Amino acid sequence: MTEWYYHLPGQGRVGPMAADDVRTAYRDGQVQRDTLAWHSGARDWQPLDRFSEELELDGIQPARRAPEPPAIPASPAYAATAGASAAQASVYAASTAYAEPSSPYAPPRASVSDTGTYAALDASDVVYAGxxxxxxxxxxxxxxxxxxxxxxxxxxxxxxxxxxxxxxxxxxxxxxxxxxxxxxxxxxxxxxxxxxxxxxxxxxxxxxxxxxxxxxxxxxxxxxxxxxxxxxxxxxxxxxxxxxxxxxxxxxxxxxxxxxxxxxxxxxxxxxxxxxxxxxxxxxQQRGLGTVAIVVLVLGALLAVAYVGLMMAVAIPAYQDYLQRAAAASAG
Incomplete structure (x- = not known):
């Protein structure tokens, strides 16, 4: 069975879970189309929208999230306390991230900064295949x-x-x-x-x-x-x-x-x-040809040259034989 994971800000990686659990989380509004997701066999974290066909998300009406209350300006003392708490939380998150045991079967890790809309992640730098x-x-x-x-x-x-x-x-x-x-x-x-x-x-x-x-x-x-x-x-x-x-x-x-x-x-x-x-x-992203492409192109060029040489080796004697026959026929 395919194991699914998704990444939530402040919570980190969630999973493993079945596809039905991901659909339920999407229906309940816990995850959205731009939530980073990964499943066993995938090469990288991708927005959940990339897996919409595989998870059959188009037929699901997600629950709407309640609007967040407006932020209330905090006093300087509270702001200082909140800043210290946030710093402690970031240190704790970093320590737990490094404490997590590594495994060759674990999915790629995604940082909180990886989350966001699909366009915001990628549109700034795209290498087109030459x-x-x-x-x-x-x-x-x-x-x-x-x-x-x-x-x-x-x-x-x-x-x-x-x-x-x-x-x-x-x-x-x-x-x-x-x-x-x-x-x-x-x-x-x-x-x-x-x-x-x-x-x-x-x-x-x-x-x-x-x-x-x-x-x-x-x-x-x-x-x-x-x-x-x-x-x-x-x-x-x-x-x-x-x-x-x-x-x-x-x-x-x-x-x-x-x-x-x-x-x-x-x-x-x-x-x-x-x-x-x-x-x-x-x-x-790779901006050059790459080793595989170079090897394939070189081998392809060598095969093309060999093919042309073979055709010429067959065609030239046949043409010379034709000229000799034509000369003999005209002389006779």
Missing amino acids: FWRRVAALVIDAIVVSIAYYIVMIVMFIFVGAAAFGAIGSNNAGAAAGPIMAMFAVIYLAYPVISGLYYIGFESSTAQATLGKMAVGIKVADADGRRLSRMHAFGRWASHLLCYFTLYIGYVMAAFTERKRGLHDMVASTLVVDRWAYTSRPDR
Whole structure:
């Protein structure tokens, strides 16, 4: 069962608890959408709103908090006493925080200063994913989707081949037409279906990133930095068609636009940012390519050069042979 935690000012970390307990706390007004939350498997503390779909918060009407009474000016003596009490409380909180036993299974700690609205945490410093960083992620994702596609194709060929040979062996050639038509349908439809499930599922998950994006440390968010819904992720995936129609110019636009957005990002109102953007730790954002992205780009360039060399090694002798045949034919 997934264990949930949330962080309240003055109380610190609350949990572990089940998802039902978090929903109850939200319904009772104990926590709000901007309360920092974490669950086992998440990479960082996030505002509770980021988990609204997972916790089904949209269908819950939270209780309204009673307005706080206006502050009454205190006398100088009371202010001095209150200041001393606050200092003692801060010392006690610091000591208890350090006294808490550390565990590799404990969720990340969040300080009281981490609480607040989502925009206040993140909007001041956002690192947008550059063109080459996104290319490196695309290379990894293309390999993953292609491997899944060929696995499906191999399984399909095995079953279709067995069915076709069985039909032919029984002198029923018409029965083989069905499996063969199914095979052609899979050949044309399997790749887009696998690609759609892959991109939509991962980019709308809590990680907000495909395996390739995770590897290079970037993620996808909406225009406000929030996690995409399933339908929003579907719209972003479908808008890739516009980049194909523009002969991939839509992808190249990410190298020149202000927020590094491709045509599909503009149409779907999405951003591709560093994995630590729009979190409580924007200082961890990586502004360069990173080791993984550099390695992937170098290997990709080497493979491209090797491919071009192989094609030239095949094409040049074939062209020379063609010239010799043409010369012999004209001389004869």
